Amino acid sequence: MEKNEKHNKKKNENIKTIILSVLLLIVIVLGGFAYYLMNQKQEDEKELAYTELIQNINEDKVEKIKMKTGSYSVIVTLKGEGEEEDRQKTVLVPSIQAFMEWINEKVDKEGKDIELIEENVNPILKIVDTLFSLLPTILLVVLMIMFFKMQGIGGDQGKVYGGEDGSKQSDVRFEDIAGLDEEKDELIEIVDFLKTPKAYLDMGAKIPRGILLYGKPGTGKTLIAKAIAGEAGVPFISMSGSEFIEMFAGLGASRVRRLFERAKKISPCIVFIDEIDAIGSRRTSNSGAETENNQTLNQLLVEMDGFETNETVIVLAATNRPEMLDKALLRPGRFDRQITIPAPDLNGREAILKLHGKNKKIAADVDFKSIAGDTAGFTGAELANILNEAAIIGTRNKHTEITNEDIESAVKKITVGLEKTNRVISEKDKKLTAYHEAGHAVVSKFLPTQTDVKEVSIIPRGVAGGYTMYKTTEDKYYVSRTELLEKMVALMGGRAAEKIALNEISTGASNDIEVATGIARDMLTVYGMDDSLGPISLKVDDPYELQIFGDKVIDKVGNQIQVLIDSAYETAQKILLDNMDILDKVANKLIEQEKITSEEFEEFFK
Numbered sequence: 001m002e003k004n005e006k007h008n009k010k011k012n013e014n015i016k017t018i019i020l021s022v023l024l025l026i027v028i029v030l031g032g033f034a035y036y037l038m039n040q041k042q043e044d045e046k047e048l049a050y051t052e053l054i055q056n057i058n059e060d061k062v063e064k065i066k067m068k069t070g071s072y073s074v075i076v077t078l079k080g081e082g083e084e085e086d087r088q089k090t091v092l093v094p095s096i097q098a099f100m101e102w103i104n105e106k107v108d109k110e111g112k113d114i115e116l117i118e119e120n121v122n123p124i125l126k127i128v129d130t131l132f133s134l135l136p137t138i139l140l141v142v143l144m145i146m147f148f149k150m151q152g153i154g155g156d157q158g159k160v161y162g163g164e165d166g167s168k169q170s171d172v173r174f175e176d177i178a179g180l181d182e183e184k185d186e187l188i189e190i191v192d193f194l195k196t197p198k199a200y201l202d203m204g205a206k207i208p209r210g211i212l213l214y215g216k217p218g219t220g221k222t223l224i225a226k227a228i229a230g231e232a233g234v235p236f237i238s239m240s241g242s243e244f245i246e247m248f249a250g251l252g253a254s255r256v257r258r259l260f261e262r263a264k265k266i267s268p269c270i271v272f273i274d275e276i277d278a279i280g281s282r283r284t285s286n287s288g289a290e291t292e293n294n295q296t297l298n299q300l301l302v303e304m305d306g307f308e309t310n311e312t313v314i315v316l317a318a319t320n321r322p323e324m325l326d327k328a329l330l331r332p333g334r335f336d337r338q339i340t341i342p343a344p345d346l347n348g349r350e351a352i353l354k355l356h357g358k359n360k361k362i363a364a365d366v367d368f369k370s371i372a373g374d375t376a377g378f379t380g381a382e383l384a385n386i387l388n389e390a391a392i393i394g395t396r397n398k399h400t401e402i403t404n405e406d407i408e409s410a411v412k413k414i415t416v417g418l419e420k421t422n423r424v425i426s427e428k429d430k431k432l433t434a435y436h437e438a439g440h441a442v443v444s445k446f447l448p449t450q451t452d453v454k455e456v457s458i459i460p461r462g463v464a465g466g467y468t469m470y471k472t473t474e475d476k477y478y479v480s481r482t483e484l485l486e487k488m489v490a491l492m493g494g495r496a497a498e499k500i501a502l503n504e505i506s507t508g509a510s511n512d513i514e515v516a517t518g519i520a521r522d523m524l525t526v527y528g529m530d531d532s533l534g535p536i537s538l539k540v541d542d543p544y545e546l547q548i549f550g551d552k553v554i555d556k557v558g559n560q561i562q563v564l565i566d567s568a569y570e571t572a573q574k575i576l577l578d579n580m581d582i583l584d585k586v587a588n589k590l591i592e593q594e595k596i597t598s599e600e601f602e603e604f605f606k
């Protein structure tokens with residue numbers, strides 16, 4: 001997550017520089033144009049045609065002619081009254097040499113009364129003049145260099161840790177990764193390959209080339225790549241797939257080439273390509289940006305095939321969208337090993353919390369096992385973040401150690417957002433929120449598959465006006481149809497309560513509706529859970545592919561989503577109508593004390 005932020009920041013900076021450069025260019029062009037127009041106007045009045053000059057000389061109307069060798073024009077002073085400057089005109093002459101000879105003859109031989117001033121141009125002034133005329137070109141070149149630099153021509157070919165040109169060795173070890181024991185076991189082999197490649201080569205074994213790590217952001221993929229490099233004591237070059245994506249055709253491919261050139265130079269080493277889906281997504285036949293993407297991917301395939309047997313470069317790549325990857329990437333000799341990095345399970349979460357708690361002051365009564373129980377589905381990065389937030393909250397609360405309460409606040413802050421106790425809320429809104437949240441809580445109490453309520457609150461947090469928090473159960477790999485249907489009913493509980501108790505509905509239910517609709521859609525199109533449609537998957541990359549199912553099927557999906565949502569809403573409404581007294585009691589308690597604990601909530605059902 002942190003990396004994405006960094007990348008976005010870099011991208012924003014690049015966009016800023018591009019905008020600034022374009023603005024600068026516009027200012028220069030406009031300024032130059034205005035300057036040209038102003039000069040042009042003045043010059044028009046002060047210019048004389050060559051033929052007019054000849055005529056004026058013949059008619060004895062010329063007083064003085066100033067000429068410069070190497071110039072294309074002369075300054076002529078016409079006879080007459082007034083300041084000399086006002087009588088001066090510039091005349092462009094076709095050949096200064098020929099004109100000088102001609103006019104000298106006129107004066108010397110024909111005795112014309114014209115004062116001739118001949119000047120040789122000062123060489124220094126000439127250089128300054130030339131420089132001035134080159135200024136726009138110089139500016140343009142500077143801008144182009146800035147632009148190309150941003151585009152990465154000659155830019156950095158990945159960050160290196162360790163090796164001759166690297167700043168420092170990766171100091172991450174396997175012991176810095178908590179959980180993921182099976183995954184680590186699988187990777188220990190790679191460390192050995194890197195440490196003693198000769199032993200494997202002598203035995204006739206082929207060194208694995210590429211390992212693909214699949215997993216959600218923050219599950220520790222980068223950490224694993226660094227740990228392999230750290231354990232093997234080899235340099236680690238890291239680059240993100242999105243850094244290869246370039247505006248100019250061919251640049252992405254050349255970056256790939258240079259990355260691998262560098263890797264071969266410092267081999268044995270690890271190359272880590274994060275977000276490989278940015279370059280490795282399926283090749284298409286389209287033009288423009290996609291052709292560029294195809295070229296980059298092709299280059300990567302070429303590089304992966306092009307290793308000599310004695311070059312121990314192992315490429316690790318990470319993605320959270322494996323389905324996007326071009327199949328060619330997964331062929332033998334390329335990324336033929338794939339390891340899934342799952343979100344940690346209960347024990348894994350406890351281990352990660354303990355690991356990240358080591359360098360923090362944690363109160364003795366903090367129970368990591370129970371926190372792990374409350375954070376099903378959290379990734380390693382999120383857990384690390386929770387402890388960090390808890391440390392900040394603890395410090396702000398002037399605690400000497402991080403308490404259970406600090407950690408709970410941190411979990412809520414990360415899941416629902418920051419509590420906004422200072423926000424002034426109207427009585428009307430408070431009542432609406434109270435009934436909405438009470439609706440969720442009461443309805444879920446009557447749904448066997450739904451977990452118990454942990455806390456209900458009408459204190460705004462993040463963007464939510466209130467929230468109902470449920471206890472988490474242990475991680476589940478499968479979710480049943482009944483569970484999904486009941487989840488939709490619980491979600492509809494908020495809107496149903498508003499309608500029943502206040503005969504009014506509000507925008508507060510928008511997120512519930514979005515989530516419920518998503519569940520209904522997935523039930524029909526992904527999980528094949530609808531009887532009338534049967535177990536078919538309507539998951540397609542391109543909406544065009546849906547045509548093979550025909551309009552009837554598509555219409556049915558739309559209708560069935562409606563049926564599922566309507567039925568969930570009706571069930572929620574029925575539960576609430578049957579338990580109006582409890583709904584009122586819970587809502588009133590919420591209005592009175594803003595927050596209800598799990599024990600207080602259970603009291604209403606005794």
Ligand code: ATP
Nearest residue numbers: 001176177178217218219220221222223380381384
């Ligand atoms: P992304 O896909 O966003 O790049 P990632 O899967 O590469 O994410 P990392 O950058 O490796 O995730 O993890 C981020 C941070 O989360 C790590 O620096 C570490 O502090 C913590 N972390 C994640 N998983 C673990 C783990 N299993 N043990 C210890 N710390 C972990």
